[in-house]
Amino acid sequence: LTGAPAGGVAVGQPSFTLPIDGTGFTTSSVATWNGARRPTTYVSASRIVATVDAVDLSAPGQFTIGVADTTDNCPGAGALPFGVLAVGAPTSSNLKAIQTWSTALLWHAGLGRLLVASRSGDLTRGYLFAVDPVTGRATDSIFVDPEPGRMTMTDDGKYLFIQTRALDSPQIVKRVQISPFAVVSQFSVPSNVVGLAALPGSSTSVAVADVSHITIYDDGVARPVAQGGGLFIAFGDAGRLYGLANGITPSTLTTNLVASDGVRAQQGGIDDYFASSNTSMLYRAGRLYLTSGYVLTGDRMDQVVGYIGRTATDWSVKTEDALAVDDRRGRAYEIHNGTLTAWDLNTFQALGSVKAAPAPPYPAALVFLPQAVRWGTDGLAYNDIGWLYMFRSPLVAP
DSSP states (O other): OOBOSOSEEETTOOOEEEEEEOSSOOTTEEEEETTEEOOEEEEETTEEEEEEOGGGGSSOEEEEEEEEESSOOOTTOOOEEEEEEOOOOSOOEEEEEEEEEEEEEEEETTTTEEEEEEEEESSOTTEEEEEETTTTEEEEEEEOOSSOOOEEEOTTSSEEEEEEEOTTSOEEEEEEETTTTEEEEEEEOOTTOOEEEEOTTOSSEEEEEOSSOEEEEETTEEOSEEOOOOSEEEEEETTEEEEEEOSSSSOEEEEEEEETTEEEEEEOOOOGGGOOTTOOEEEETTEEEETTSEEEESSOTTOEEEESSSOTTOOSOOOSOEEEEETTTTEEEEEETTEEEEEETTTOOEEEEEEOSOOOSSOOOSTTOOEEEEETTTEEEEEETTEEEEEEOGGGOO
């Protein structure tokens, strides 16, 4: 067993099917729940689908998902932890608000700080800040140019890459040491680059993208092959990269292969029903989550597996939403017009809502798209046009 799209489910949910990935599955492989066999559908040698019964979800607890075989006990197959988790009360507290036009927002668990790129407001224009979400105060900062853009953090949590552009100057990507803040290197990129994603397993390589090209830079040196494209990009792993080119006709969602010489487009041309110019994308545990409400499988992007904040028959385009996904707990947290709603990633049912902050005063723009991140054990932060909000809620608690 290698993984599943969720590591938990809310207590009291109805029966659901759980895809399980691994190697060596056969038509006689059977999924188990705490050692007891459950109905199983064979998909391929690398995937089976288990049916988890509502009875299994009647009380909170920690369980395991495993695999057995009708002809072989599968020694060494391992087991995946899976929690049946209580749902907290729909309340919020400790709201902190900072007036800022921020372009990017990350959470650094090791430091216990939000990393915020700001263009103006209470946070000084052109700076990267470390913000304590409990007090709402900045504890560290560094100047990164008047117009910072998106940013991405390396797996080891030691560095981040941030787009910057000084007035009337070429666009630059800067590599910043996080603790303490220090710019350690920088390189120029084409002026129309928007997407940015750190290469998994590397602290020196980053993918940058425009609508028609994705380029990998290693220590500032571009790999020669640059295909695909996207205003938002996300790695599935070190060899697979997704691109969402939205705001054009038609919008496209592509899968791209990453090799030592660069990026090659593999699959594309998904219909544009899922996106608007204000749609962003997250990848978590084999799934793509779009802020327009669609959840797609990473291996079959034309397959919608669920909906967050919308229905299968609601064809209106959702915009201006922020989304945080916690696949380990099997929850998604959606912010819409200042209201937090928690969603189960297995049944895609709403678990509760609470008004967390005022509705955005302005419509979203591509540079200032709303973003959401979890912080601490029960905190959530998000930025909209002109403000950064930090609050706590039992809906977010483990």
